[in-house]
Amino acid sequence: MVFQILLAAAGLVVLTFAADHLVLGSSRLAERIRISPVVVGVVVIGLGTSAPEFLVSGVAAARGDTDLAVGNIAGSNILNLTLILGVAALAGSVVVTSQVIRREVPLAVGAVVLFAFLAWAGLSPVTGAVLAAAGAGVVLLLLRWASQGRGNQELADDAVEFTHANATVDVPVTLSRLPGWFEPVRAILGLAGVLAGAQLLVANASAIATDLGVPQVIIGFTLVALGTSLPELVTTVQxxxxxxxxxxxxxxxxxxxxxxxxxxxVVGFASGSASPGKAAVALSVAMILTAGLAWALLGRGLILTRVEAVALLAAYALTMPLLLSA
Incomplete structure (x- = not known):
């Protein structure tokens, strides 16, 4: 058991650092081939920072651990808008613009609702195709908003700033002195590291769940979800x-x-029709309610205070007994 915990922790460490290099290498490669910084910001960085969640879930589903796969995504969705957002608001009031509340936030809440219903029905190749089509449509919509909106230059500047920053652990060479082949190799090795870390984490998390007699969805919702959400936590605090x-x-x-x-x-395609990934009603409801709560608190006055942060943290604490009773 102790050895499996250590291996799961090692997988999490590999996953975290490899994801950092995957996103950075992909962003710099996109910049080198003259892809618009707006596209880099929305697609490359946006998708890349979520890579740990869906690659871990995809590996789990491909192994047949569909409960762990669904639990990881559901747990990350709940954790992001309760624990992490609550911690951010405790550090200082979170103030947002009305444009974000009107456009991006409802889009994200709608995506959570769609996922919750389809996960309750069962994530199979058919429902996976529905989610993939919705994802492609959303990416196109985000790109359109980014290219037309007033935040276009700010987004582009953020993307450029990111691509010129160093990874958490990086080579001691300045960006201008790195050879042209380095970033593609960095991205490929980062992807390989993410997949290896995901395999290590999932295999041992599944074994821990079996040894403890705990349902896989609980391990996915807690241990795995918290681990794959660490990049969001670090980014949010910074x-x-x-x-x-x-x-x-x-x-x-x-x-x-x-x-x-x-x-x-990814989970739908990896699960297959024979063993679709399913979420219990309680888990689907918890996802929808926490997303709605965060939206309502932010939309009320375009600010999240410390009192409201405590409410979000309490909501996260209440999801565990809700899940255990399901």
Whole structure:
């Protein structure tokens, strides 16, 4: 048991650092081939930062651990808008613009609702195709908004700033001195590391659940979801310290958007028709209610105070007994 816990932790470490290099390498490669910074910001960075969630869930579903796969996505969706958003609001008031509340946030909540209903019905190749089509439509819509909106230049600047920053653990060479082949290799090795870390984490998390006699969905909802959401937590805390509240909200709701549509599609295709991934009614309801709660609190005055942060943290604490009783 102790050995399996250590291996799961090792998988989580590999996953976290490999995802960092996957996103950075992909972003720099996109910049080198002259892809618009807006496209890099919405697609490459947006999808890349959610890669740990849907790759872990995809590996789990392909192994037949569909409960763990669904639990990971559902747990990440709930955790993002309760625990992580609550921690950010405890550090300081989260203030957002009306444009974010009118456009991106409802889109993300709609994606969570769609995923919740389809996960309750069963994630199969058919429902996976529905989620994939919705995901493609959402990406096109986000790109259209980004290219037309007033935040276009800000998004482009954020993408450029990200691509010129270093990874958490990086090579001690300046960006200008790196050879041209380095970033594609970084991206490929990052992807390989994410897949290896996901396999290590899922295999040992599944074994831990079996040894403890705990349902896989519980392990996915807690241990795995918390681990794969660590990048969002770090990004959120850093953005909140810089006073970039819109980035905090956009990152968390955006993560739920991609988790639900792209992650759900990956689980559906990997599960197959014979053993579709399913979420219990309580878990689906919890996803919808927590997303609605975060939306309502933010939309009430375009600000999230410390009192409301406590309400979000309490909502996260209440989801566990709800799940256990399902």
């Amino acid at each position: 953005a909140q310290r810089r006073g970039e509240s819109d980035l905090v909200v956009g990152n968390l709701f955006g993560s739920n958007l991609f988790n639900s549509l792209i992650g759900g599609a």
